Amino acid sequence: MSEKGRLEAFTDAILAIAITLLSLDLKLPARTDGEPLSEALLRHWPSYLAYVVSFLVIGIMWVNHHAMFHLIARVDRGLLFLNLLLMLVVAAIPFPTALFAEHLTETRDSHTAAALYSGTMVAMSLCYIGLWQYVIRHPALLHDQVDLAAARGTSRRFGFGILIYLATLGLSFVSGTVTLFAHLVIALYYCFDHLAVRDTVGSPGDEAIAEPS
Amino acid sequence: MSEKGRLEAFTDAILAIAITLLSLDLKLPARTDGEPLSEALLRHWPSYLAYVVSFLVIGIMWVNHHAMFHLIARVDRGLLFLNLLLMLVVAAIPFPTALFAEHLTETRDSHTAAALYSGTMVAMSLCYIGLWQYVIRHPALLHDQVDLAAARGTSRRFGFGILIYLATLGLSFVSGTVTLFAHLVIALYYCFDHLAVRDTVGSPGDEAIAEPS
Amino acid sequence: MSEKGRLEAFTDAILAIAITLLSLDLKLPARTDGEPLSEALLRHWPSYLAYVVSFLVIGIMWVNHHAMFHLIARVDRGLLFLNLLLMLVVAAIPFPTALFAEHLTETRDSHTAAALYSGTMVAMSLCYIGLWQYVIRHPALLHDQVDLAAARGTSRRFGFGILIYLATLGLSFVSGTVTLFAHLVIALYYCFDHLAVRDTVGSPGDEAIAEPS
């Protein structure tokens, strides 16, 4: 397998494992005496919501990573380690997710947990942009047909994503619950955005989705 | 790797992880004082049965997913996200499985746990059918040789599967134990069904099982 | 990817996950008051030994599975489900491993735990032989060059493996510790056996190890 293929396979494996490990935190909290299971389950709703949000976040990262690597023809060691840094953040997502779910209904600690979760998203975005910036500065890594000007243009969209996540970081000091729903809305927005807006980069990535290569 | 290939690989990885994580809930319950290990193990039978049932369920999903994607030539973003939704449900299966096993022998809570398990199966079936409906409405995603009329016909069989799972949802209010055995019978039925009935879709899928492509 | 390729990839993924999940049971037991970490670690030796033995067992299964599938040219649904049955047993191995380690130094329960571990190995062997018997009875699944008579001959060697594991099942009623060491010796024997004895099947499998295909 090529270096690029093995990097993609390794990344896919880490993303698949991290996304599946999220389910390990779908645990029931300690039940109060005589509380029926159904009530304990309902009371535990932050856990399910956090699961859905983080599942979408990692799933979207997988789609984005895909889209980026479709423009990339070859990898070097710098790219390898920047990708490893991105994985370091993504693989850790189950931890802030579990904390967020566990403390969402507590007055004081919900802010801390929300800030940690939002901060993780900011860190993830920074790593992803860093990866893309690295590629743009090493155009030899890109496929020949990729329009470099257009590729640079997409950086602006990524930058916008960071601003959004920074806003959720601010929001976490207002309300943990609102922050979690904000993350859900952002994730759903990205899903539909991916469905509606086709890549505008004039590159092999354009037809990437519809045509096996 | 093509988009389709990477989607299959990602799906396979999630299914493989979810199916293996099931074993993490093969834990011993708290033992009463002086109880021999052998008795504690025997008393814990719902855990093993739930493991077997969920293992078969995810395994069959893997076979079905396979069969479906053998008819598919290319993927688009809609398919990508519908598949992600299916994975969201399948990756969560260890949670209702563990709950089901843990509460099977309790009078009241066994109904709740059984309903949650059956509900998860209904949700999984809905996602799977949704995926197939999406493909049928976007025939450009199918291999050229696939007979669209026949493909539409298989939807009826899938719909039948949902009815079965809805029935187990009703059954869960009668008895948790009976519901678990019903799921076992359904899973075994699907296994043998797969062995006996060859796909009737006149498509490259027909010979798919017997011939490497 | 071909059916056979996807089956191998799925199997490899489950084996890789099961083998890595073994490390989750490398946990420290409750420490007595004031006990130094070093002593607690030493006292916990059955855990490390059980980890090594089960790691080798799953690793050898991976090598054997490989060797078998090198002779197989195509898969059908029967093979798919028999392989799933084998995976059901192998994926469960972390459970008897943890039990074995936890109860090895207890007088009474060590026999139960040892018997469960040995029983799992017997079940695994039975599934593996079942898989091979199925293939031999459906020679169309084999590569054309495979010598069927020789292939049948290897069944005898597999049968011998079951006898060995049945012996450890008997041994478990004598001593848990002896049984664990017996499993270690068997695993090491299989490792060196693989190194010394080249396949005697006159088939493409012969050069399989030395030549990439």
Next chain:
Amino acid sequence: MSEKGRLEAFTDAILAIAITLLSLDLKLPARTDGEPLSEALLRHWPSYLAYVVSFLVIGIMWVNHHAMFHLIARVDRGLLFLNLLLMLVVAAIPFPTALFAEHLTETRDSHTAAALYSGTMVAMSLCYIGLWQYVIRHPALLHDQVDLAAARGTSRRFGFGILIYLATLGLSFVSGTVTLFAHLVIALYYCFDHLAVRDTVGSPGDEAIAEPS
């Protein structure tokens, strides 16, 4: 897939799982009464640092394993089992990592935990060198273009790595915290070393990083 390809895929899967399982130990310790979550999180810093260090260690192992197998053309059973031995050590890394983090701030036990961690790194290096020595003694396994003299030269660099890890083993008796930071520095050094020094082996590995094969 070729034997070599399947070995690489199996190794990659184990490394990806082990690296992601590290996040399972990013758990909060028991909180003292009334302690805010933010303080508990800060107090738990050894956990995050240990996560980063072990993540880098396994990531670098992945890069190194890659580089080595780029020089290898075919695998035999000896290589298969030596690789399995390396995996046995790497898959266990989450255990000493968790122990190290948990006991870092304890006076006495931090030395034990640090020594276990450093010892694991020594064992990992020994297995890696053993693998490479085996390959050098079986030059038929190497690609034809590999310069055997140069390949032997790289053994010296590996030997240097073991000395470094042996030094951290000594350091662990001085201070657990210093040992952890030493491991961080070593990991970062290896990252940048990989970025700066291109392989000096005159082999197909040279252009491996820049060109998909």
